[in-house]
Amino acid sequence: KIERTNEVITPPDSRNNPLMPGTVNYFEKKLFPRLKTLAFILKDGGVNLDNIKITEGLPDIRDAYLTSNLLVVPIKGPGGTRLKILEAMAAELPIVATRVGGVPEILENSAILMPPRQPAELARAIDHFMENSLEAKKSAEKARGRLKEKFSIKKMLEKTASVYLT
Numbered sequence: 368k369i370e371r372t373n374e375v376i377t378p379p380d381s382r383n384n385p386l387m388p389g390t391v392n393y394f395e396k397k398l399f400p401r402l403k404t405l406a407f408i409l410k411d412g413g414v415n416l417d418n419i420k421i422t423e424g425l426p427d428i429r430d431a432y433l434t435s436n437l438l439v440v441p442i443k444g445p446g447g448t449r450l451k452i453l454e455a456m457a458a459e460l461p462i463v464a465t466r467v468g469g470v471p472e473i474l475e476n477s478a479i480l481m482p483p484r485q486p487a488e489l490a491r492a493i494d495h496f497m498e499n500s501l502e503a504k505k506s507a508e509k510a511r512g513r514l515k516e517k518f519s520i521k522k523m524l525e526k527t528a529s530v531y532l533t
Contacts, residue, residue: 428454429454429458432454432455432457432458432460433458435460436460436461436497436503437460437461437462437463437493437496437497437503438451438452438455438460438461438462438463438464439462439463439464439489439493440452440462440463440464440465440470441464441465441483441486441489442464442465442467442468442470442483443465443467443483443484444467444468444483445467445468445469446468449468449469449470449473452464452470452473452474453473453514453518455510456474456477456507456510456511456513456514456518457511457514459507459508459510459511460507461478461496461503461504461506461507461510462474462477462478462479462506462507462510463478463479463481463489463492463493463496464478464479464480464481465480465481465482465483465489466480466481466482466483467483473518474510474513475513476509477506477509477510477512477513478506478510479492479495479496479506
């Protein structure tokens with residue numbers, strides 16, 4: 368059971384996933400100290416480490432999306448699928464992400480997009496949504512609408528078929 372917190376960070380369960388060895392160790396040893404730095408940057412905005420929870424091996428990731436206030440996607444470089452962004456859009460969760468690879472195309476004006484490798488700017492964007500809940504809610508609603516319009520199963524099948532049938 369997930370406790371309601373302001374932010375939930377969920378790594379895959381690395382103990383049962385041979386493709387992700389050391390993920391939990393990475394979160395505990397490397398990422399969490401960085402979050403302390405981020406929390407320090409945001410301290411005037413009321414961010415508190417007590418509100419950040421690191422979890423692993425959730426049986427249903429939807430619980431994490433539904434108990435969170437915001438998804439932060441600080442991607443450094445292109446590549447890979449952005450399923451977490453689509454899942455957050457489906458859960459109507461506000462998103463702050465870096466402007467990398469296909470992320471801007473997925474979100475297109477329905478999230479706050481920041482340049483990569485600029486943690487202070489990312490922190491300000493996070494703080495902005497945390498302080499402006501109505502704007503965050505509108506952004507999340509817009510993202511869900513975009514998901515339905517551009518990334519529905521029907522639309523994705525049509526796009527995939529057009530690649531192979533032309």
